[in-house]
Amino acid sequence: MVTVKLKPIEEILKYLKKEWNVGIVGCEIGSSRCKNGGLREAKKLAEVLALNGYTVAFISSPGGTCILERLKKNILRDIEEKCDVVVSLACGAGTQVLAENLDIPVITGVDTLFIGAETDSYTFKEYCIACGNCIISSTGGICPVARCPKSLLNGPCGGAINGRCEVDSSMPCIWYVIEKRMEELETIASLKLPQPPADHSKFIHPRELKVED
Amino acid sequence: MTLHEKLSSGKFVITAEIAPPRGTEWKKVIEEIEPLRGRVDAFNVTDCQRSMLRMSSIAMSKILLDSGFEPILQLTCRDRNRIALQSELLGAAALGIRNVCLMTGDFTTLGDVPQAKPVFDLDSVQLIKSVSDMNRGKLINGKDLDEPTSFTIGAVFNPFAGPKRLQVWKLEKKIRAGAVFIQTQPVYDVKTAREVAETIKDLGGKAIIGLLPIRSVRMANFMEKLNPGSVPTDLRRAVEKAENPAEYGWKYTIDLAKAISEFADGIHFMLVGKIEELADFITYLRNNHGRNE
Numbered sequence: 001m002v003t004v005k006l007k008p009i010e011e012i013l014k015y016l017k018k019e020w021n022v023g024i025v026g027c028e029i030g031s032s033r034c035k036n037g038g039l040r041e042a043k044k045l046a047e048v049l050a051l052n053g054y055t056v057a058f059i060s061s062p063g064g065t066c067i068l069e070r071l072k073k074n075i076l077r078d079i080e081e082k083c084d085v086v087v088s089l090a091c092g093a094g095t096q097v098l099a100e101n102l103d104i105p106v107i108t109g110v111d112t113l114f115i116g117a118e119t120d121s122y123t124f125k126e127y128c129i130a131c132g133n134c135i136i137s138s139t140g141g142i143c144p145v146a147r148c149p150k151s152l153l154n155g156p157c158g159g160a161i162n163g164r165c166e167v168d169s170s171m172p173c174i175w176y177v178i179e180k181r182m183e184e185l186e187t188i189a190s191l192k193l194p195q196p197p198a199d200h201s202k203f204i205h206p207r208e209l210k211v212e213d
Numbered sequence: 214m215t216l217h218e219k220l221s222s223g224k225f226v227i228t229a230e231i232a233p234p235r236g237t238e239w240k241k242v243i244e245e246i247e248p249l250r251g252r253v254d255a256f257n258v259t260d261c262q263r264s265m266l267r268m269s270s271i272a273m274s275k276i277l278l279d280s281g282f283e284p285i286l287q288l289t290c291r292d293r294n295r296i297a298l299q300s301e302l303l304g305a306a307a308l309g310i311r312n313v314c315l316m317t318g319d320f321t322t323l324g325d326v327p328q329a330k331p332v333f334d335l336d337s338v339q340l341i342k343s344v345s346d347m348n349r350g351k352l353i354n355g356k357d358l359d360e361p362t363s364f365t366i367g368a369v370f371n372p373f374a375g376p377k378r379l380q381v382w383k384l385e386k387k388i389r390a391g392a393v394f395i396q397t398q399p400v401y402d403v404k405t406a407r408e409v410a411e412t413i414k415d416l417g418g419k420a421i422i423g424l425l426p427i428r429s430v431r432m433a434n435f436m437e438k439l440n441p442g443s444v445p446t447d448l449r450r451a452v453e454k455a456e457n458p459a460e461y462g463w464k465y466t467i468d469l470a471k472a473i474s475e476f477a478d479g480i481h482f483m484l485v486g487k488i489e490e491l492a493d494f495i496t497y498l499r500n501n502h503g504r505n506e
Contacts, residue, residue, distance in 0.1 A: 149320055149331070150290075154338040155383035157317050158371030158398065162441055167320045179376045191379060194386045197295065197339045197353075 002030040002091040003124045004037050004110035009048055012087060015107040022054055023083035024109075025075065025098060026061030027090035034124055037089030037110050045087065045109060057082040065094030068101060076101055132202035138190060140181035145198070147174040153195035216255040216283055216312055217365040220394055220419050226479035227495055228285060228396065228421060230257040231277075233268035242273070243280045248488045252495040255283040257314055257396070257481070264291065264324020271301060275308045285367060286310050289318025294334035295343065295353050302344060306362045314367035314396060315340045338386045341366055345391030367421075368392035372400065372409045373440035381412060388418045396481045399425035399436065401465075402445045403472045410477040421479035424470060427452055427462035463487060467494050474498055 016022060024042045032038020039061035046056040060075050065088070079086060085105050088095040092112040099106035116124030129146040135153070136143045145151045149167040156175035159166025163176045182188040219226050229249065231242055246256065256277055260270040274284035286305055288298065302313070321331040335343065343353045350361035368387040374380050384395065395418045400406045406422050413420035427433045427444070433452050437444040448465065455461035470480050482491060 150317060150333040150336070152317065152333075152336050154336050154386055155379040156374065156376065157337075158369060158374045158380075159319065160374045160376070160380075161439075163375065167322060173375075175379055176376050179379055188378075192382050192385070194338055194342070194390065197335050197343075200334065 001033055001116060001118075001124075002093070003034045003113040003116040004031045004089070004091050005034075005113055006036045006041060006045075006089070006110055007108070009045075009052075012045075012107065012109050013052065015105075016049075016054060016085060016087075018053055018055075020055070020084040021057035021082060022049060023058035023079045023086040024049075024056060024060075025065060025079070025086055025088050025090060025094075027065040027094050028061050028063045029065075030091055031065075031089050031094075031110065032061060033118070034116065035122060042089055045089070061089075065090035066097050068097050071097065071101065080104070131198070132207065133199055135195075140178050140185055140187065142174060142178045142181055144174050144178060147177075151198070153198065155191065216285070219254055220365070220478065223478075225474055225477075225498075226254045226394075226419075226421060227252070227482070227498070228255050228257055228479060229253045229482040229491075230259060230484070231273075232259045232262055233270060233273035235265075235267050237268065239268070239273060239276050243276065243282075245488060246282065248492040249495070250281065252492050252499075253282075253482075254479075255285045255312055257285045257287055260287045260289045260318070261292065261324070262287075262319070264319045264321050264326065264329075266324070266326050271305050271308070271310070274305065274310050278309055283312070284310060285312040285314050287314045287316065288340070289316050290333050290335050290337065290340055291318030291321060292329075292332055294332055298335065298340060299343065299347065299353055302347065302362065302364070303358075306364065311363065312365045312367065313344060314369065315344065315392070316369045337368060338383065338390055341368055341387050341392050342390040348391070365394070366392050367394040367396060368418075369397070370395050370409070370413065371398040371440065372405060372412075373398060373443050381416075384413070384418075385416050388413075388416045392418060394419040394421055394478070396421045397423040398440055399423045399443065399483055400473075401427070401436070401443055401448055401469070403469065405443070406469070406473050407476055410473070414478075419478040421481045422473050422477045423481045423483055424466050424473075425483040426459075426466040428459040429462075430458060432462075463490065470494070470498065 024045055026037045026039055026042040028038055042059050042061050046059055049056050062070050064070055087107055087109045088098050089109045095108045114126040115128045117127040118124055127146055131145050156173055160173035163172055165171040165173045258270045258274045261267050270287050274286045277284040315337055317337045321329045344364055344366055347362045348364055350358045370384050395413045397409055400422055410420040430453050433444050433449045452458045473480055
């Protein structure tokens with residue numbers, strides 16, 4: 001899922017005026033799961049704003065703030081009627097859908113981080129960078145593009161010491177993990193083959209996906 | 214004789230490493246290596262080593278050429294995409310630079326401009342392959358060059374990194390992709406040096422073993438931390454006991470270099486602290502080594 005992190009309250013307050021009626025919109029998909037922008041955090045933020053003398057006129061946390069159809073059906077009209085500004089705790093995608101479809105200012109209360117895998121409860125790790133060119137079938141189902149800071153395709157760099165990554169020694173070098181997995185799968189010999197450069201033309205943003213019926 | 218000629222004729226080569234200045238004052242760098250003129254075969258010119266911002270390695274390599282020294286241009290994948298890398302390499306070729314040592318490069322956040330965008334468009338294997346293709350007259354987009362380049366390609370190997378098997382496979386990929394010579398991280402014992410030289414030679418590369426004299430207990434500890442297993446306990450103890458650790462470390466390196474000259478294709482001095490003594494040592498090595506006359 002897309003992970004987010006709440007911004008410090010001071011940063012949010014910079015964009016708000018006390019005479020405004022504030023709406024707070026979270027997201028029950030990503031932001032809620034990583035406890036940084038679901039209904040609970042939206043309500044907490046409302047309390048903090050009230051303590052600071054702001055008026056909160058609307059709180060909602062839809063199941064997918066980036067899905068315009070749902071926003072139209074459920075909250076956009078309410079927001080327009082009650083609010084002068086919206087603080088969004090949804091990821092960058094959801095926040096922009098709100099901004100594009102409201103006449104009032106939309107500010108963000110979070111930093112959008114990454115596509116996270118929740119490997120331990122409430123611990124999220126970046127497992128995928130959405131490169132548009134997935135190679136994990138040939139690396140034991142483990143992605144060196146996302147999980148090696150240098151996105152190396154031909155094996156570990158010379159900074160892989162004692163199983164740790166040179167960039168951050170609290171992280172494993174993902175090539176140790178790939179080696180172990182491919183050894184178990186008895187597919188390791190394929191790592192001898194040189195890998196050609198990645199095609200970054202598949203990674204040019206903004207990208208679009210149109211689904212046909 | 215050029216580095217390329219020496220390597221192809223099986224002569225023992227000696228390379229050393231210099232860093233471009235943090236600024237534009239290149240004269241000092243040239244003055245410092247003056248005693249090594251005619252003794253060191255070629256100088257690696259580092260490319261913002263450890264991700265520390267310095268003068269361009271291409272400019273410094275050209276300055277070396279103009280000063281009568283043979284450069285080995287180091288180029289990393291850290292700061293340039295494939296367009297920039299190939300464009301720079303064509304420029305280097307036009308300036309008369311013939312040797313390159315190609316590597317992935319340290320990560321940006323380890324250096325003194327941690328906010329910089331890390332590039333890593335290609336990795337070392339892919340860059341080496343692309344330069345081999347340039348030597349065959351082809352650019353990375355498949356277009357023909359007006360004239361093929363004639364780079365002698367080098368690469369690097371860290372015997373202390375892992376996983377061992379994947380490191381050796383990657384080394385093999387580098388050599389198959391066209392790396393002729395391999396320069397290693399500093400080695401501190403003959404046994405490791407011999408094993409590393411054999412690994413490289415078995416794969417068809419020329420083994421140039423890295424040497425970096427230990428100057429203090431602190432440095433011994435630092436090297437052991439950087440490359441665990443590289444500094445033997447005996448060496449560390451001896452440095453601890455030595456009255457003059459730098460002197461001890463230097464003599465140790467010289468002895469090690471002598472031993473290595475018996476089986477490797479060359480040695481690579483990664484720090485040229487005692488230039489005069491290094492110059493004397495190289496003269497000695499040349500006079501006492503069958504492959505060097």
